[in-house]
Structure formats: C-alpha cells, structure tokens
C-alpha cells in the first residue's frame with residue numbers, strides 16, 4: 001500500500017512493577033498503519049491489546065520503544081503539544097461510550113472542537129450535522145442517560161470523528177451491543193472510513209467486526225504473533 005504511514009510503533013515495551021514483580025505486558029511491538037487502513041487486533045484476555053492502544057494513543061508512556069503519530073515522536077514532544085496532537089489527529093471509541101452524563105449529546109460531540117478553540121456556534125453546527133449523519137438528529141438535546149446503548153455508541157463514534165482525525169483507536173466498540181446494533185456501528189465505521197479516509201485500529205473479541213478490517217493482527221503474551229490479510233469485504 002502506498003498511502004502514507006499515519007501511526008507507527010517500534011520496539012514498544014511496557015513493564016509494570018508490582019511489589020517485587022516486574023510484569024512485562026508489551027515485549028517489543030512493531031506496527032504500522034497507513035492512511036485509510038483498517039486494522040483489527042485480536043488475542044486472549046490479558047495479552048496486552050488495551051495497553052498497546054493506550055500507548056499508541058499517548059495516554060500512557062512506554063518503558064521502551066517509540067510511537068510516531070502523523071510524523072511526531074510522542075516521547076519527544078511536551079505534554080501540551082502531545083494533547084494538541086492527540087486532539088487533532090486521533091479519535092477514541094471505548095466499549096463504554098465515556099460520554100459526559102451532565103452534557104447533551106450535541107455538547108458531547110462538539111466538545112473536541114471546543115477544546116480545539118472553534119467558536120461555539122460553528123462547533124455545534126458541525127456536531128449537529130454529524131449526529132444527523134449517524135441517525136441521531138432527533139436526539140441532539142438528550143443526555144446520554146436518556147439514550148439507548150446503541151444510540152450512545154453512535155454518539156461516541158460521532159464524537160471520535162468530529163475532528164476528522166487521521167486515525168481512530170477503538171477498544172471493543174461493539175462489546176456491549178446486541179448484534180443488530182453492532183452491525184449498525186460497523187456500517188457507520190466503514191462509511192466514515194471510506195468517506196474521510198480515516199484509519200481505524202480496533203481491539204476486539206468480535207470476529208464479525210474483525211472480518212470487516214483490511215488486516216487482523218493477533219496478540220499473544222505481549223507480542224503480535226501473526227497477521228492475516230483479507231480483502232473479500234472491500
């Protein structure tokens with residue numbers, strides 16, 4: 001693939017010290033994601049998938065190795081630059097939506113734009129457009145607690161994409177959804193991937209979701225052990 005690399009890590013290592021124990025959770029992971037590419041990470045519970053996602057998203061620091069996002073080495077830039085870069089270039093989706101309960105859906109989705117210093121009116125306009133796009137145009141003034149699980153997850157997808165990020169990092173985005181609602185979330189992610197050329201890196205136990213990605217990587221005990229390519233889904 002000749003598309004530019006958006007997110008890359010090399011020799012990524014993470015150790016936690018627990019009392020006398022030194023637990024090596026990531027043991028030198030190399031990974032590269034191109035613009036518009038969709039990658040799934042699968043693997044047993046405890047193999048290090050979420051830890052890898054946190055390090056790639058700059059939410060935690062590695063013990064060794066590098067992460068390069070949109071040309072910037074995350075370990076070599078200061079905290080202020082890092083959060084700016086994260087806000088501009090990345091979107092995050094979690095199994096449990098992490099929307100803020102005291103704000104409306106519209107405000108939740110507009111939030112990344114406001115953090116990026118966009119004027120409120122414009123931010124809300126753009127958030128309303130994207131919420132319509134994900135089928136929530138009639139729910140703008142609702143708070144997360146007033147929506148169904150699937151509606152909340154669609155709002156979370158909208159929030160992850162409002163900044164037109166280069167890459168979305170998703171941790172079990174369909175983990176708590178029934179299969180019909182999960183299907184809507186896959187379709188939405190695929191549409192937005194095609195339309196906006198956003199890359200997706202998705203940690204999942206869900207084989208149906210993994211089958212919609214360009215590549216599936218398997219993690220075992222802190223390392224990526226195999227890769228499968230499949231293009232039957234286009």
Ligand SMILES: Nc1ncnc2c1ncn2[C@@H]1O[C@H](COP(=O)(O)OP(=O)(O)OP(=O)(O)O)[C@@H](O)[C@H]1O
Nearest residue numbers: 016018023025043044045046047048049050051052
């Ligand atoms: N802050 C921490 N301190 C100590 N150990 C940790 C910490 N965070 C994670 N671990 C350990 O690292 C290992 C990998 O955790 P991680 O959450 O990355 O796994 P996972 O593959 O995402 O699992 P799951 O599929 O169950 O979500 C686990 O054994 C976990 O106990």
